[in-house]
Amino acid sequence: MSATGDRVHHGYAPPIDDEDDDPRPSVTQTIEALVEEGKRSAKAELSLLRATVNFVTDSTVHAVVWLTAAAMLSMMGVFAIAVIAVLALNRIMALLPAVSIVAVALVVLAGVCVMIGRSKISAIKQALGAKSE
Numbered sequence: 001m002s003a004t005g006d007r008v009h010h011g012y013a014p015p016i017d018d019e020d021d022d023p024r025p026s027v028t029q030t031i032e033a034l035v036e037e038g039k040r041s042a043k044a045e046l047s048l049l050r051a052t053v054n055f056v057t058d059s060t061v062h063a064v065v066w067l068t069a070a071a072m073l074s075m076m077g078v079f080a081i082a083v084i085a086v087l088a089l090n091r092i093m094a095l096l097p098a099v100s101i102v103a104v105a106l107v108v109l110a111g112v113c114v115m116i117g118r119s120k121i122s123a124i125k126q127a128l129g130a131k132s133e
Contacts, residue, residue, distance in 0.1 A: 025033070
């Protein structure tokens with residue numbers, strides 16, 4: 001014994017009586033931390049999946065709208081105008097998605113105007129052709 005009354009250990013470390021002094025996490029704490037990390041990771045992946053589905057859905061709807069508008073105009077015989085109008089309006093749609101209905105209406109209106117104009121021109125040509133005979 002020493003002068004203070006403590007036992008002196010020679011040649012080996014004193015036994016650890018209190019396990020709470022161990023700075024390492026227990027197995028249970030480690031497993032709980034891994035479960036929490038897994039939950040956070042799953043939430044992040046689910047959020048990314050939702051965003052992807054929303055993007056694909058929105059893109060598909062816009063593609064169908066624009067292809068329909070282009071098909072309507074191309075059936076009227078103005079394919080080049082249809083392609084240019086759809087591409088231009090698609091750029092506008094990327095910036096302002098709220099104007100999709102108005103944009104499609106403008107494309108259809110432009111196609112109708114061109115169709116009416118072509119019929120008027122052909123009527124004038126027929127009238128001029130009839131006068132020359």
